[in-house]
Amino acid sequence: MSVARLELRGIAKAFGDLQVLGELSIAVGKGEFVSVLGPSGSGKSTIFKLLTGALRPDTGAMLFDGAPLQPDHRPFAFMPQRDALMDWRRIIDNTTLGLEVQGIGRTAARRRVAPLFAEFGLSGFEHHYPAQLSGGMRQRAALLRTVVQDKDMLLLDEPFGALDALTRADMQRWLETMWSRHGWTTLLVTHDVREAVLLSDRIYVLSARPGRVIAEVAVPLPRPRRTGAAVAAIEAGILDLLLSAPTQRT
Protein backbone atom coordinates (compact mmCIF):
# COMPACT_ATOMS: atom_id res chain seq x y z
CA MET A 1 0.00 0.00 0.00
CA SER A 2 1.25 3.49 -0.80
CA VAL A 3 1.51 6.20 1.86
CA ALA A 4 -1.78 6.46 3.74
CA ARG A 5 -3.80 9.69 3.64
CA LEU A 6 -4.01 9.70 7.42
CA GLU A 7 -1.96 7.63 9.76
CA LEU A 8 -1.99 7.59 13.55
CA ARG A 9 0.97 5.80 15.12
CA GLY A 10 0.96 4.81 18.76
CA ILE A 11 -1.23 7.67 19.93
CA ALA A 12 -1.79 7.79 23.70
CA LYS A 13 -3.81 10.31 25.69
CA ALA A 14 -4.60 10.55 29.37
CA PHE A 15 -6.65 13.07 31.35
CA GLY A 16 -4.84 13.12 34.66
CA ASP A 17 -4.95 9.54 35.92
CA LEU A 18 -7.55 8.51 33.37
CA GLN A 19 -5.83 6.77 30.46
CA VAL A 20 -8.31 7.28 27.59
CA LEU A 21 -6.32 6.18 24.56
CA GLY A 22 -3.48 3.70 24.84
CA GLU A 23 -1.16 3.28 21.85
CA LEU A 24 -3.73 3.69 19.12
CA SER A 25 -2.59 3.05 15.55
CA ILE A 26 -4.87 3.41 12.54
CA ALA A 27 -4.55 4.36 8.88
CA VAL A 28 -6.99 5.68 6.30
CA GLY A 29 -6.26 5.46 2.57
CA LYS A 30 -7.31 8.04 0.02
CA GLY A 31 -10.99 7.72 -0.88
CA GLU A 32 -11.50 5.11 1.79
CA PHE A 33 -14.35 4.98 4.31
CA VAL A 34 -12.93 3.81 7.62
CA SER A 35 -14.75 3.45 10.94
CA VAL A 36 -13.49 3.32 14.47
CA LEU A 37 -15.98 1.27 16.42
CA GLY A 38 -15.89 1.28 20.19
CA PRO A 39 -18.06 1.39 23.29
CA SER A 40 -19.03 4.72 24.82
CA GLY A 41 -16.17 6.27 26.73
CA SER A 42 -13.49 4.39 24.79
CA GLY A 43 -12.02 7.68 23.57
CA LYS A 44 -13.55 8.00 20.11
CA SER A 45 -14.38 11.70 20.39
CA THR A 46 -10.95 12.23 21.91
CA ILE A 47 -9.37 10.95 18.67
CA PHE A 48 -11.11 13.77 16.81
CA LYS A 49 -10.10 16.34 19.41
CA LEU A 50 -6.50 15.30 18.77
CA LEU A 51 -6.93 15.49 15.00
CA THR A 52 -8.62 18.90 15.01
CA GLY A 53 -6.02 20.28 17.39
CA ALA A 54 -8.31 20.84 20.39
CA LEU A 55 -6.02 18.48 22.33
CA ARG A 56 -2.44 17.27 21.94
CA PRO A 57 -1.46 13.59 22.18
CA ASP A 58 0.84 12.55 25.02
CA THR A 59 2.83 10.31 22.71
CA GLY A 60 2.70 9.10 19.13
CA ALA A 61 2.67 10.59 15.66
CA MET A 62 -0.14 11.90 13.46
CA LEU A 63 0.81 11.85 9.78
CA PHE A 64 -1.08 13.22 6.82
CA ASP A 65 0.20 12.11 3.41
CA GLY A 66 3.30 10.96 5.27
CA ALA A 67 4.10 14.32 6.91
CA PRO A 68 3.35 15.30 10.52
CA LEU A 69 0.12 17.29 10.98
CA GLN A 70 0.82 21.00 11.34
CA PRO A 71 -1.10 22.89 14.02
CA ASP A 72 -1.98 25.72 11.64
CA HIS A 73 -3.03 23.51 8.77
CA ARG A 74 -5.72 20.96 9.46
CA PRO A 75 -6.95 19.17 6.35
CA PHE A 76 -10.15 17.99 8.03
CA ALA A 77 -13.80 18.91 7.91
CA PHE A 78 -15.22 17.90 11.26
CA MET A 79 -18.78 17.01 12.18
CA PRO A 80 -19.28 16.99 15.97
CA GLN A 81 -21.22 14.38 17.88
CA ARG A 82 -24.34 16.49 18.21
CA ASP A 83 -25.24 18.48 15.10
CA ALA A 84 -23.91 21.73 16.62
CA LEU A 85 -26.13 23.83 14.38
CA MET A 86 -26.36 27.39 15.61
CA ASP A 87 -29.94 28.20 16.61
CA TRP A 88 -29.50 31.82 15.67
CA ARG A 89 -28.42 31.21 12.08
CA ARG A 90 -30.66 30.23 9.22
CA ILE A 91 -29.83 26.86 7.65
CA ILE A 92 -28.03 28.46 4.72
CA ASP A 93 -25.88 30.53 7.08
CA ASN A 94 -25.15 27.45 9.16
CA THR A 95 -23.97 25.56 6.10
CA THR A 96 -21.67 28.39 4.98
CA LEU A 97 -20.00 28.66 8.39
CA GLY A 98 -16.77 26.96 7.34
CA LEU A 99 -16.49 29.05 4.19
CA GLU A 100 -17.12 32.19 6.23
CA VAL A 101 -14.28 31.26 8.58
CA GLN A 102 -12.06 30.66 5.54
CA GLY A 103 -12.71 34.28 4.59
CA ILE A 104 -15.03 33.68 1.65
CA GLY A 105 -17.63 36.43 1.25
CA ARG A 106 -21.26 35.83 2.08
CA THR A 107 -22.56 35.98 -1.48
CA ALA A 108 -19.84 33.72 -2.87
CA ALA A 109 -20.28 31.27 0.01
CA ARG A 110 -24.03 31.11 -0.53
CA ARG A 111 -23.53 30.59 -4.24
CA ARG A 112 -21.34 27.63 -3.44
CA VAL A 113 -23.72 25.84 -1.07
CA ALA A 114 -27.01 26.65 -2.81
CA PRO A 115 -26.75 23.96 -5.53
CA LEU A 116 -26.11 21.28 -2.89
CA PHE A 117 -29.37 21.81 -1.01
CA ALA A 118 -31.36 19.59 -3.38
CA GLU A 119 -28.93 16.69 -3.09
CA PHE A 120 -29.05 16.97 0.70
CA GLY A 121 -32.85 16.97 0.75
CA LEU A 122 -32.98 20.50 2.11
CA SER A 123 -34.48 22.42 -0.82
CA GLY A 124 -36.86 25.09 0.37
CA PHE A 125 -35.39 25.10 3.87
CA GLU A 126 -32.50 27.47 3.14
CA HIS A 127 -34.06 30.27 5.19
CA HIS A 128 -35.51 28.20 8.00
CA TYR A 129 -33.98 28.15 11.43
CA PRO A 130 -32.60 24.86 12.83
CA ALA A 131 -35.45 24.66 15.35
CA GLN A 132 -37.86 24.27 12.43
CA LEU A 133 -36.15 21.15 11.05
CA SER A 134 -36.57 17.49 11.93
CA GLY A 135 -33.69 15.51 13.42
CA GLY A 136 -32.76 13.89 10.11
CA MET A 137 -32.79 17.20 8.26
CA ARG A 138 -30.60 18.78 10.93
CA GLN A 139 -28.05 16.01 10.49
CA ARG A 140 -28.08 16.48 6.72
CA ALA A 141 -27.59 20.23 7.22
CA ALA A 142 -24.68 19.52 9.55
CA LEU A 143 -23.19 17.16 6.98
CA LEU A 144 -23.65 19.74 4.24
CA ARG A 145 -21.82 22.26 6.42
CA THR A 146 -19.04 19.69 6.73
CA VAL A 147 -18.54 18.63 3.11
CA VAL A 148 -18.88 22.10 1.60
CA GLN A 149 -15.64 23.11 3.31
CA ASP A 150 -13.92 21.09 0.60
CA LYS A 151 -11.25 19.66 2.90
CA ASP A 152 -9.18 16.59 2.11
CA MET A 153 -10.93 14.41 4.64
CA LEU A 154 -14.15 14.12 6.63
CA LEU A 155 -14.26 13.35 10.35
CA LEU A 156 -17.73 12.22 11.44
CA ASP A 157 -18.43 11.74 15.15
CA GLU A 158 -21.48 9.47 15.63
CA PRO A 159 -23.42 11.50 13.09
CA PHE A 160 -26.68 9.61 13.55
CA GLY A 161 -26.43 8.74 17.23
CA ALA A 162 -29.23 11.09 18.26
CA LEU A 163 -31.76 9.89 15.68
CA ASP A 164 -34.57 7.36 16.06
CA ALA A 165 -33.87 3.92 14.55
CA LEU A 166 -35.89 4.44 11.37
CA THR A 167 -34.46 7.84 10.54
CA ARG A 168 -31.01 6.53 11.34
CA ALA A 169 -31.34 3.62 8.89
CA ASP A 170 -32.62 6.04 6.27
CA MET A 171 -29.73 8.43 6.86
CA GLN A 172 -27.16 5.61 6.71
CA ARG A 173 -28.42 4.59 3.28
CA TRP A 174 -28.40 8.15 2.15
CA LEU A 175 -24.86 8.71 3.41
CA GLU A 176 -23.65 5.58 1.64
CA THR A 177 -25.14 6.82 -1.63
CA MET A 178 -23.55 10.23 -1.16
CA TRP A 179 -20.21 8.70 -0.29
CA SER A 180 -20.26 6.40 -3.31
CA ARG A 181 -20.99 9.37 -5.53
CA HIS A 182 -18.37 11.75 -4.11
CA GLY A 183 -15.62 9.44 -2.87
CA TRP A 184 -14.84 11.47 0.23
CA THR A 185 -11.99 10.12 2.34
CA THR A 186 -13.85 9.53 5.58
CA LEU A 187 -13.11 8.56 9.14
CA LEU A 188 -16.25 7.78 11.12
CA VAL A 189 -16.40 6.97 14.81
CA THR A 190 -19.44 5.15 16.15
CA HIS A 191 -20.63 2.70 18.76
CA ASP A 192 -23.25 1.31 16.35
CA VAL A 193 -21.94 -1.99 14.92
CA ARG A 194 -24.46 -2.16 12.07
CA GLU A 195 -23.73 1.40 11.06
CA ALA A 196 -20.03 0.60 10.82
CA VAL A 197 -20.67 -2.53 8.76
CA LEU A 198 -23.11 -0.83 6.40
CA LEU A 199 -20.87 2.13 5.67
CA SER A 200 -17.23 1.12 5.99
CA ASP A 201 -14.52 -0.35 3.81
CA ARG A 202 -12.61 -1.19 6.97
CA ILE A 203 -13.42 -1.11 10.67
CA TYR A 204 -11.06 -0.70 13.61
CA VAL A 205 -12.60 -2.21 16.71
CA LEU A 206 -11.58 -0.49 19.93
CA SER A 207 -11.43 -2.00 23.39
CA ALA A 208 -13.11 -0.30 26.32
CA ARG A 209 -11.06 2.46 27.93
CA PRO A 210 -8.14 2.78 27.49
CA GLY A 211 -8.96 2.49 23.80
CA ARG A 212 -6.69 0.22 21.80
CA VAL A 213 -7.33 -1.47 18.48
CA ILE A 214 -8.33 -5.06 19.22
CA ALA A 215 -9.24 -5.98 15.66
CA GLU A 216 -9.22 -4.65 12.14
CA VAL A 217 -12.12 -5.90 10.05
CA ALA A 218 -12.37 -5.50 6.27
CA VAL A 219 -15.91 -5.36 4.88
CA PRO A 220 -15.70 -6.68 1.33
CA LEU A 221 -19.43 -6.43 0.62
CA PRO A 222 -20.73 -4.85 -2.60
CA ARG A 223 -22.50 -1.50 -2.45
CA PRO A 224 -25.19 -0.33 -2.07
CA ARG A 225 -25.43 -2.48 1.03
CA ARG A 226 -28.65 -3.63 2.58
CA THR A 227 -29.13 -5.45 5.84
CA GLY A 228 -29.12 -9.20 5.19
CA ALA A 229 -27.27 -12.39 5.98
CA ALA A 230 -23.84 -11.12 4.90
CA VAL A 231 -24.09 -7.93 6.96
CA ALA A 232 -25.52 -9.81 9.92
CA ALA A 233 -22.65 -12.33 9.86
CA ILE A 234 -19.98 -9.61 10.02
CA GLU A 235 -22.01 -7.78 12.65
CA ALA A 236 -22.21 -10.90 14.82
CA GLY A 237 -18.48 -11.52 14.47
CA ILE A 238 -17.66 -8.00 15.64
CA LEU A 239 -20.09 -8.21 18.55
CA ASP A 240 -18.40 -11.42 19.65
CA LEU A 241 -15.05 -9.66 19.54
CA LEU A 242 -16.33 -6.72 21.59
CA LEU A 243 -18.09 -8.84 24.18
CA SER A 244 -15.24 -11.30 24.68
CA ALA A 245 -12.53 -8.63 24.83
CA PRO A 246 -10.92 -8.44 28.27
CA THR A 247 -12.34 -5.36 29.98
CA GLN A 248 -11.61 -3.75 33.30
CA ARG A 249 -15.01 -3.66 34.86
CA THR A 250 -15.59 -0.97 37.43
Added chain:
Amino acid sequence: MPFIRPVAGRAATAFSRLWPALLSVGGLFLLWEAYAQLSGIPPTTLPAPSRVLMQGALQHRALWDNTLPTLTATLLGFACSVSAAFALSVLIDFFRPLRRALLPVFVISQTLPMIAIAPLVVLWFGFGLAPKIMLVALVTFFPMLIALVQGYAATADEIEQLVASMGAPRWRIFLIARLPSALPFFFAGLRISITYAVVGAIFSEYAGAAKGLGIYILNAKNNFRPDLVLAAVTVSATLTLLLFGATVLIQRLSMPWLRLSGSESP
Protein backbone atom coordinates in the same frame (compact mmCIF):
# COMPACT_ATOMS: atom_id res chain seq x y z
CA MET B 1 -45.65 23.12 10.04
CA PRO B 2 -46.60 23.06 13.69
CA PHE B 3 -43.87 25.47 14.72
CA ILE B 4 -45.56 28.80 14.11
CA ARG B 5 -48.50 29.49 16.34
CA PRO B 6 -51.21 31.60 14.70
CA VAL B 7 -51.25 35.24 15.75
CA ALA B 8 -54.86 35.23 16.93
CA GLY B 9 -54.13 32.24 19.12
CA ARG B 10 -51.17 34.00 20.61
CA ALA B 11 -53.20 37.11 21.46
CA ALA B 12 -55.82 34.92 23.09
CA THR B 13 -53.24 33.09 25.22
CA ALA B 14 -51.72 36.44 26.19
CA PHE B 15 -55.13 37.58 27.40
CA SER B 16 -55.84 34.37 29.28
CA ARG B 17 -52.48 34.76 31.00
CA LEU B 18 -53.14 38.42 31.87
CA TRP B 19 -56.65 38.41 33.28
CA PRO B 20 -55.84 36.98 36.73
CA ALA B 21 -53.32 39.79 37.22
CA LEU B 22 -55.79 42.40 35.97
CA LEU B 23 -58.44 41.06 38.30
CA SER B 24 -56.28 41.04 41.41
CA VAL B 25 -54.78 44.48 40.79
CA GLY B 26 -58.20 45.94 39.91
CA GLY B 27 -59.72 44.41 43.03
CA LEU B 28 -56.98 45.90 45.17
CA PHE B 29 -57.63 49.38 43.79
CA LEU B 30 -61.37 49.02 44.30
CA LEU B 31 -60.83 48.08 47.94
CA TRP B 32 -58.52 51.02 48.43
CA GLU B 33 -60.99 53.40 46.79
CA ALA B 34 -63.85 52.15 48.94
CA TYR B 35 -61.84 52.36 52.13
CA ALA B 36 -60.61 55.90 51.44
CA GLN B 37 -64.14 57.07 50.57
CA LEU B 38 -66.03 55.38 53.39
CA SER B 39 -63.67 55.44 56.37
CA GLY B 40 -63.53 59.24 56.58
CA ILE B 41 -59.74 59.15 56.62
CA PRO B 42 -58.42 62.57 55.44
CA PRO B 43 -56.94 62.65 51.91
CA THR B 44 -53.75 64.20 53.33
CA THR B 45 -53.17 60.83 54.99
CA LEU B 46 -54.57 58.35 52.47
CA PRO B 47 -55.86 59.75 49.17
CA ALA B 48 -58.23 57.61 47.12
CA PRO B 49 -56.86 56.31 43.78
CA SER B 50 -59.41 58.49 41.98
CA ARG B 51 -58.02 61.56 43.72
CA VAL B 52 -54.45 60.55 42.83
CA LEU B 53 -55.47 60.32 39.18
CA MET B 54 -57.43 63.61 39.20
CA GLN B 55 -54.69 65.59 40.91
CA GLY B 56 -52.07 63.94 38.75
CA ALA B 57 -54.01 64.95 35.64
CA LEU B 58 -54.32 68.54 36.89
CA GLN B 59 -50.57 68.59 37.49
CA HIS B 60 -49.67 66.80 34.28
CA ARG B 61 -47.49 69.64 33.01
CA ALA B 62 -45.36 69.75 36.16
CA LEU B 63 -45.21 65.97 36.24
CA TRP B 64 -44.06 65.79 32.63
CA ASP B 65 -41.48 68.52 33.29
CA ASN B 66 -40.05 66.45 36.09
CA THR B 67 -40.30 63.15 34.23
CA LEU B 68 -38.01 64.27 31.42
CA PRO B 69 -34.85 64.73 33.57
CA THR B 70 -35.52 61.41 35.26
CA LEU B 71 -35.94 59.67 31.93
CA THR B 72 -32.73 61.27 30.64
CA ALA B 73 -30.77 60.16 33.69
CA THR B 74 -32.27 56.68 33.43
CA LEU B 75 -31.48 56.20 29.76
CA LEU B 76 -28.01 57.73 29.87
CA GLY B 77 -27.11 55.85 33.04
CA PHE B 78 -28.45 52.65 31.58
CA ALA B 79 -26.59 53.16 28.29
CA CYS B 80 -23.33 53.75 30.17
CA SER B 81 -23.97 50.72 32.33
CA VAL B 82 -24.70 48.40 29.40
CA SER B 83 -21.66 49.60 27.46
CA ALA B 84 -19.39 49.26 30.48
CA ALA B 85 -20.79 45.84 31.35
CA PHE B 86 -20.30 44.68 27.76
CA ALA B 87 -16.74 45.99 27.50
CA LEU B 88 -15.80 44.46 30.82
CA SER B 89 -17.48 41.14 30.05
CA VAL B 90 -15.40 40.87 26.87
CA LEU B 91 -12.21 41.65 28.79
CA ILE B 92 -13.09 39.06 31.42
CA ASP B 93 -13.86 36.51 28.73
CA PHE B 94 -10.46 36.99 27.11
CA PHE B 95 -8.46 37.28 30.34
CA ARG B 96 -9.98 34.80 32.75
CA PRO B 97 -7.90 35.84 35.82
CA LEU B 98 -9.59 39.25 35.62
CA ARG B 99 -12.80 37.56 36.61
CA ARG B 100 -11.51 36.53 39.99
CA ALA B 101 -9.86 39.91 40.49
CA LEU B 102 -12.87 42.04 39.57
CA LEU B 103 -16.00 40.18 40.58
CA PRO B 104 -15.51 40.69 44.35
CA VAL B 105 -15.25 44.43 43.76
CA PHE B 106 -18.58 44.43 41.96
CA VAL B 107 -20.23 42.21 44.51
CA ILE B 108 -19.17 44.68 47.20
CA SER B 109 -20.50 47.56 45.07
CA GLN B 110 -23.88 45.83 45.20
CA THR B 111 -23.90 45.75 48.98
CA LEU B 112 -23.53 49.53 49.33
CA PRO B 113 -26.75 51.00 50.68
CA MET B 114 -28.11 53.44 48.11
CA ILE B 115 -29.41 55.69 50.87
CA ALA B 116 -25.85 56.31 52.11
CA ILE B 117 -24.09 56.36 48.77
CA ALA B 118 -26.44 58.64 46.83
CA PRO B 119 -25.85 61.80 48.98
CA LEU B 120 -22.10 61.14 48.89
CA VAL B 121 -21.98 60.84 45.11
CA VAL B 122 -23.99 64.05 44.83
CA LEU B 123 -21.64 65.71 47.32
CA TRP B 124 -18.63 64.70 45.25
CA PHE B 125 -19.98 65.28 41.76
CA GLY B 126 -22.54 68.04 42.21
CA PHE B 127 -26.20 68.41 41.32
CA GLY B 128 -25.80 67.84 37.58
CA LEU B 129 -26.43 64.81 35.43
CA ALA B 130 -23.11 63.06 36.14
CA PRO B 131 -23.85 61.71 39.66
CA LYS B 132 -27.27 60.49 38.50
CA ILE B 133 -25.79 58.60 35.60
CA MET B 134 -23.28 57.08 37.99
CA LEU B 135 -25.91 55.98 40.46
CA VAL B 136 -28.14 54.46 37.80
CA ALA B 137 -25.09 52.66 36.40
CA LEU B 138 -24.17 51.45 39.87
CA VAL B 139 -27.49 49.72 40.43
CA THR B 140 -27.85 48.28 36.91
CA PHE B 141 -24.29 47.31 36.03
CA PHE B 142 -23.86 44.12 38.02
CA PRO B 143 -26.81 42.05 36.76
CA MET B 144 -25.78 42.92 33.20
CA LEU B 145 -22.17 41.88 33.73
CA ILE B 146 -23.09 38.61 35.40
CA ALA B 147 -25.62 37.80 32.68
CA LEU B 148 -23.04 38.36 29.93
CA VAL B 149 -20.27 36.39 31.62
CA GLN B 150 -22.67 33.49 32.23
CA GLY B 151 -23.96 33.76 28.69
CA TYR B 152 -20.51 33.33 27.14
CA ALA B 153 -19.86 30.36 29.39
CA ALA B 154 -23.12 28.75 28.24
CA THR B 155 -21.78 28.32 24.69
CA ALA B 156 -22.10 24.67 23.64
CA ASP B 157 -18.73 22.88 23.65
CA GLU B 158 -19.43 21.21 20.31
CA ILE B 159 -20.07 24.56 18.66
CA GLU B 160 -16.82 25.99 19.96
CA GLN B 161 -14.85 22.92 18.96
CA LEU B 162 -16.48 23.02 15.55
CA VAL B 163 -15.61 26.66 14.88
CA ALA B 164 -12.09 26.09 16.19
CA SER B 165 -11.70 23.06 13.91
CA MET B 166 -12.46 25.35 10.98
CA GLY B 167 -9.37 27.35 11.86
CA ALA B 168 -11.00 30.34 13.55
CA PRO B 169 -8.77 32.26 15.99
CA ARG B 170 -9.97 33.03 19.52
CA TRP B 171 -11.57 36.38 18.69
CA ARG B 172 -13.55 34.91 15.79
CA ILE B 173 -14.77 32.08 17.98
CA PHE B 174 -15.97 34.79 20.34
CA LEU B 175 -17.83 36.67 17.60
CA ILE B 176 -19.25 33.64 15.80
CA ALA B 177 -20.12 31.40 18.75
CA ARG B 178 -19.81 32.92 22.21
CA LEU B 179 -21.42 36.30 21.65
CA PRO B 180 -24.60 35.00 19.98
CA SER B 181 -24.87 32.24 22.58
CA ALA B 182 -24.95 34.93 25.27
CA LEU B 183 -27.83 36.86 23.68
CA PRO B 184 -30.68 35.27 25.67
CA PHE B 185 -28.72 35.83 28.88
CA PHE B 186 -27.99 39.40 27.87
CA PHE B 187 -31.69 40.12 27.48
CA ALA B 188 -32.55 38.41 30.75
CA GLY B 189 -30.01 40.70 32.45
CA LEU B 190 -31.36 43.69 30.58
CA ARG B 191 -34.89 43.01 31.81
CA ILE B 192 -33.72 42.76 35.42
CA SER B 193 -31.52 45.85 35.20
CA ILE B 194 -34.10 48.10 33.59
CA THR B 195 -36.45 47.61 36.53
CA TYR B 196 -33.75 48.97 38.85
CA ALA B 197 -32.85 51.87 36.59
CA VAL B 198 -35.82 54.22 37.10
CA VAL B 199 -35.81 53.69 40.86
CA GLY B 200 -32.07 54.37 40.89
CA ALA B 201 -32.56 57.66 39.04
CA ILE B 202 -35.31 58.79 41.39
CA PHE B 203 -33.18 57.94 44.39
CA SER B 204 -30.26 59.94 43.05
CA GLU B 205 -32.56 62.94 42.55
CA TYR B 206 -33.89 62.54 46.04
CA ALA B 207 -30.33 63.10 47.23
CA GLY B 208 -30.08 66.37 45.39
CA ALA B 209 -31.28 67.74 42.07
CA ALA B 210 -32.94 70.77 40.56
CA LYS B 211 -35.65 68.81 38.79
CA GLY B 212 -36.89 65.29 38.40
CA LEU B 213 -39.46 62.89 39.77
CA GLY B 214 -37.36 62.39 42.90
CA ILE B 215 -37.43 66.11 43.65
CA TYR B 216 -41.11 66.30 42.77
CA ILE B 217 -41.85 63.51 45.25
CA LEU B 218 -39.74 65.20 47.92
CA ASN B 219 -41.56 68.54 47.48
CA ALA B 220 -45.00 66.93 47.40
CA LYS B 221 -44.22 65.08 50.60
CA ASN B 222 -43.02 68.28 52.30
CA ASN B 223 -46.26 70.02 51.22
CA PHE B 224 -48.38 67.20 52.71
CA ARG B 225 -49.63 66.11 49.29
CA PRO B 226 -49.53 62.27 49.34
CA ASP B 227 -51.84 62.31 46.34
CA LEU B 228 -49.10 63.97 44.27
CA VAL B 229 -46.45 61.65 45.70
CA LEU B 230 -48.54 58.72 44.49
CA ALA B 231 -49.17 60.40 41.13
CA ALA B 232 -45.40 60.66 40.65
CA VAL B 233 -44.99 57.04 41.74
CA THR B 234 -47.56 56.05 39.11
CA VAL B 235 -45.55 57.88 36.48
CA SER B 236 -42.36 56.13 37.54
CA ALA B 237 -44.04 52.72 37.51
CA THR B 238 -45.42 53.42 34.04
CA LEU B 239 -41.96 54.44 32.90
CA THR B 240 -40.45 51.21 34.19
CA LEU B 241 -43.17 49.14 32.52
CA LEU B 242 -42.64 50.94 29.21
CA LEU B 243 -38.88 50.44 29.33
CA PHE B 244 -39.39 46.80 30.26
CA GLY B 245 -41.75 46.41 27.33
CA ALA B 246 -39.18 48.01 25.06
CA THR B 247 -36.51 45.47 26.06
CA VAL B 248 -38.92 42.62 25.40
CA LEU B 249 -39.73 44.10 22.00
CA ILE B 250 -36.06 44.55 21.12
CA GLN B 251 -35.40 40.96 22.12
CA ARG B 252 -38.20 39.69 19.93
CA LEU B 253 -36.91 41.66 16.99
CA SER B 254 -33.29 40.68 17.43
CA MET B 255 -33.90 36.99 18.20
CA PRO B 256 -36.57 35.91 15.70
CA TRP B 257 -35.63 32.23 16.02
CA LEU B 258 -36.97 32.11 19.58
CA ARG B 259 -40.48 32.76 18.40
CA LEU B 260 -40.30 29.86 15.96
CA SER B 261 -39.18 27.18 18.35
CA GLY B 262 -41.60 28.30 21.03
CA SER B 263 -38.75 28.26 23.52
CA GLU B 264 -38.16 31.30 25.66
CA SER B 265 -34.97 32.77 27.01
CA PRO B 266 -33.64 31.43 30.33
